[in-house]
Amino acid sequence: EQGALRFGASGEPSFLAGFALIGVYAGLMEAVAARRGGAVLAVGVNIAIILLTGARVPLALALLLTTGILIVQRRILTLAALGAGAALGAMCLNLLSFLRVVDLVQLGEATDLSNRNLVWPYFKKAFETSPFFGWGVGAGKVVIPNTSALDALIGTNAAHDEYLRIGAEGGGVGVVLLAGLITLWVGHGTQHLPAAQAWLMRLIFLSFALHSATDNTLIATTSSVFFLWASAIFASAPERTRPAP
Structure with missing residues (x-):
């Protein structure tokens, strides 16, 4: 792209x-x-991989969570190294224009929706007609047919927004049921974890929920790995409640 x-x-x-x-x-959990x-x-290696893929929302979520954990754990040297790396990157911005994230920033398109604005109206219309x-x-899968001109133009007919997709498939009832059941599962699953790990898992699922507003998080292969x-x-x-050796 560009x-x-x-x-x-x-x-x-x-x-x-x-x-x-x-x-x-x-990595953050461990x-x-x-x-x-x-x-x-x-964690650092995986953030570097995300940066190289040019995926903006995953990068932002990874950086926010990681920075938050480092602050809570008072890892001053690591935070200082990250700050120095960010400053160096800013100084060498022109040399990093081969990276998609940097390229989009320089072009003033960092908040560009990457054709999502073309797809979302179709799913909104489907949801509105059967709310x-x-x-x-x-x-x-058929809101935008595979044979449509839009699919041929942008190469996908996926919603890239799980709330819109679930809304089109299951309506408001489906969205509420899915969100409610996942919330109950997370609440039950985290109640026996140590407090810090429980809160991190809840933040991770909040991150997943935010990511779901801009990507196909439930129908991609990654969802199987995540869950x-x-x-x-x-x-x-039970093992995680035991003191580390």
Whole structure:
């Protein structure tokens, strides 16, 4: 996009960013659980991967959560290193224009919706025409047909907003049920975790909820990995309450 490079590995850059964001979550959980230096390093590596993919929302969420945890844990040297790195990056901004995030900032398009503004009206219309119960499971795949000119133009017919997609498929009732059930699951799963880890998991799910407003977080492969990881954290709560060796 705009000539900038995006690291995509063997798939889409956004998918890789999603997996790396889960890596950030996992690293932060381990850092909070045992204050392991290796966990912080893993977080840094995954943030670097997200930066290379050019995915802006995952990058912002990863940086916000990581900075918050570092502040709470009073990791002054790490925060100082991050600040120095940010300052150096700002000084060398022109040299980093090959990165999509930097390129978009320089072009004044950092808040550009990447064609989401073309897709969202269709899903809003579908939701508005059946606001209570939607059009049924899977309807999100036909709101914009694969044969449409828009799909051919932008290369996708996905909503890139799970609230709109669920609204189109299950209506307001579906959105409330899904959000409510996930909230209950998280509340139950975190009640046996140590306090710091419980609050971090809640913040992680809040981050997931925010991310869901701009991406396909529930229908992408990353969702399987995210919920598997979260389930493992909840299941390991008894072990996590024991003091670290």
